[in-house]
Amino acid sequence: MTDLGLMTYVLGMEVNGCTRKIGKSVIQAVDSAGLHIVPVSFEKASLLVFQEYPNLIVVDYTVPATVNDNAELYGKVGVPFGTTVGDRDRLYRTVEESKVVAFLAAMEIMAEQFPGAFSGYNLQVMESHLAGKLDTSGIAKAIISCFQKLGGRGGGGIQMIRDPKQQIEMMGVVEEHLSGHACHLYHLTSPDQT
Structure with missing residues (x-):
């Protein structure tokens, strides 16, 4: 190596x-x-x-x-x-x-073997990265893709949080780490809203 x-x-x-x-x-x-x-x-x-x-x-x-x-x-x-x-x-x-x-690999296997297992569920995703990151997180996109294969709904996409004030208030990012962080929040709601 x-x-x-x-x-x-x-x-x-x-x-x-x-x-x-x-x-x-x-x-x-x-x-x-x-x-x-x-x-x-x-x-x-x-x-x-x-x-x-x-x-x-x-x-x-x-x-x-x-x-x-x-x-x-x-x-x-x-x-x-x-x-x-x-x-x-x-x-x-x-x-x-x-x-x-590996979490993502496990999600992909689950999506392949249990399609529809999360039918009726909704997944909301917020991802926060340093302000200079212009693209959406590849990990978040891959998780949404797996979740949709499981029958779930992606909740309208991924909310990208790049504003430092929102990163602190909404995501709990410590101010001194704003210049180099990655934080994802996944909120799963069942069909009965629990």
Whole structure:
């Protein structure tokens, strides 16, 4: 594997790619919460690190060219992970082979195997990202697509929140993290409005 820079292990949480804007914001949030941050350079990371943190969860903010190789390592050691980039087909194969649960993959499988299971339900989605992100979240779009295959209604699309005041008031984003955050809220309503 190539050197990806600094990785951080946070009481069972790894933020890979923490030298990028969103990764730095996550590290700041973890630090402000008083959690212990243990930096490790990627080339020195080994299976021993994963053994030392048996409840490790990985959030990978590296670049698309490296995510898939990282995912293979996570799968090999059985570590749950999340990412927003990479070769999706290759990621799915890696997850299937490793038996590590990935939320979006699980949603897609559920949509395929149980079409109509959420018939009559409504899903409302609000997603907040740093003000410079102009496009709608790909993850939010993929979740809506899966939900519609399950028979649910998408509730008129995805509400993009980019205004800092709304991000604080509606989404609960801490002001100091406005420049590098990602927050999604999913509200599911049953046919009887509960």
